[in-house]
Ligand code: CAA
């Protein structure tokens with residue numbers, strides 16, 4: 393027991409500085425929960441304007457957390473707010489930041505080529521011990537890692553939107569991920585306050601493999617004219633206890649994101665009826681109706 397405690401303590405002590413790449417929806421959330429739990433975090437994106445906007449989004453979200461957690465003690469709440477923000481740095485030069493970091497979490501655009509290029513350049517500058525992780529929703533971790541030498545120090549850390557609220561992290565390992573890396577990623581997920589589950593590198597891991605086909609089945613139900621979007625949403629909320637109906641959730645995640653995921657899986661497995669493209673989804677994306685983020689999707693948010 394003594395040995396296992398000290399091993400786990402040294403593993404946790406190992407991840408002090410975290411680099412989050414991507415200051416969008418997910419990157420800001422991951423930065424926030426890592427900083428809230430006492431890690432030093434540097435959030436990187438391609439422009440100063442984007443990182444500044446990301447920082448403002450973190451402040452807004454952190455205020456909501458403080459309001460809830462410290463409603464009876466505003467002084468302690470302000471202290472928590474200040475110390476969390478002090479743990480966050482922003483930068484636009486990922487290579488400089490990665491040269492002295494323990495863990496890189498990538499949360500950039502869902503594009504294999506771009507993710508591979510990023511990791512390949514970081515692999516050359518990051519210290520030997522640094523672990524690389526991707527927050528990809530649907531791409532194989534093995535493919536993202538393929539341009540790196542450090543295959544054993546590579547895995548998946550899949551967070552959920554909104555990150556400060558959702559309690560799960562999927563920890564993903566592929567064939568080359570070492571036991572130490574997998575354990576460090578699991579320890580880190582728990583250190584940021586999440587429950588972790590262990591996943592293999594299969595399409596969609598656990599949650600998205602079940603959730604995205606379910607969302608697309610709801611679209612197919614609508615396309616067949618079986619029920620309205622509103623009625624399907626009400627039915628799943630009140631009849632199955634989901635916090636959002638499938639159309640609300642698709643709008644929340646982004647219709648383009650869901651389309652991207654399904655198109656990729658359809659290419660991998662064209663005979664799987666659950667992965668079939670949907671005309672309605674294609675039409676909405678072509679019209680720029682991407683859900684909440686664009687002001688309109690299945691519902692209007694204007
Ligand atoms: N930051 C901080 N706190 C937040 C927040 C944020 N971004 N968003 C919500 N909250 C907090 C609120 O402050 C609120 O706190 P109180 O309970 O103290 O009031 C609480 O969360 C609930 O928020 P709201 O009252 O605004 O709204 P709600 O009760 O409808 O909950 C929700 C919102 C948590 C998003 C809920 O609707 C929900 O769980 N929806 C499903 C989300 C989901 O399934 N996500 C997974 C998507 S799939 C994915 O992420 C994977 C992928 O790869 C695509």
Ligand code: NAD
Nearest residue numbers: 414415416417418419437438499500501502528529553645
């Ligand atoms: P987003 O579009 O909100 O943010 C992506 C950010 O990455 C942008 O700010 C962009 O400027 C930046 N970026 C792009 N290329 C970059 C590069 N080379 N270097 C640095 N920054 C770069 O996207 P998001 O929703 O935060 O998704 C990010 C990742 O997380 C994707 O892989 C996505 O599949 C995954 N994911 C998304 C969700 C979700 O619900 N949206 C949930 C879980 C996982």
